[in-house]
Amino acid sequence: MIKYFFLLFVFIYINIHPQQSNLSKAVNxxxxxxxxxxxxxxxxxxxxxxxxxxxxxxxxxxNCNDYGETLLSLMFATVLYREVPIVLPVINTVVYYPLISADEETFNKKNNNLPKYLFIDTPDNAYGDLDKLAHFFGSAFLSYESNIFDLGELIGYFVEAFEESFKVQSSIDYRDIDVNYYGRLFGKLLKENKDLLPSQILLLRSINFFKFVL
Structure with a gap:
């Protein structure tokens, strides 16, 4: 499941971002x-x-080779939802928060076509790892844009710790935390090596998983 607080954090960021219209065009x-x-x-x-x-x-x-904009637009383009329901604690009210997305027809086709077999431990079912690309690119964006400390790690753990309280996930998903880590790694290494590709980091996770199993 997509990490709603993570998305809300980035959504707040783009609301003060001067190029929001360009971001919408890129996502489309x-x-x-x-x-x-x-x-x-x-x-x-x-x-x-x-x-x-x-x-x-x-x-x-x-995005005209703007790496930060690329990672941010990729996060929104790979999200599986057009809005996110959040159950607020205490008052028990559902709030639907809209996200940047394409028109409904394009959005549905996009979701059907998204790569979903990304890792050696990807679940062997029709869903696979459809939700993991948004995790990966969102974490990469936060890491790439972070100049003081690893904001991606902070937000990742904040989301996992508090999501259950807001009733958007029943328990912590450790595979999401793992993919967030590799997304942060991609964002960090991208600062030094602009030729780096996502598949190289995604493959690294499978290699490390295989080594761990052995």
Whole structure:
């Protein structure tokens, strides 16, 4: 499940961001690419990890090689929801918070086409790891834009610790925390190596998982 407080934190950030209209355009363009037949063919011919790289490279081009904007727009473009329900404690009221997204038809096609077999331990079902790309790119954005301390780690643990209290998740998802870590790693390393691709870090997680199992 997508981490709602994490999304709200970033949403607050973009509300004071001077390029919010450009962000909306970028999210729409990325979503249209993922919803396209061209992208479907990329997934079929090259697999899900290569497909993730193609999304990233397309987003980079759309954002004119602005890496921070690329990661932020990718987070919103890979989110599976157009709004997030939050049950407020004490008053027990549901609040629906809207997120930046494409039109409904494009949004649904995009969700159907998103890469979902990302890791060696990806669940063997129709859902797979559909929710993990938003975690990965969102954490990468916070890490890439953090100049003082690792804000991505702080927000990641805040979300996991308090989400149950706000009734958006029944228990802590340790795989989400794990993917958040690799997203932060991608954002951190991207500052030094602009040629780095998401698949290289996603593959690293599978390698480390395999080593741990052995």
């Amino acid at each position: 363009s990325i979503s249209e690419f993922i919803a396209s037949e061209e992208f479907v063919e990329i997934r079929k011919s090259s697999g899900d990890l290569s497909a993730v790289d193609s999304i990233y490279l397309k987003a980079l081009k759309i």
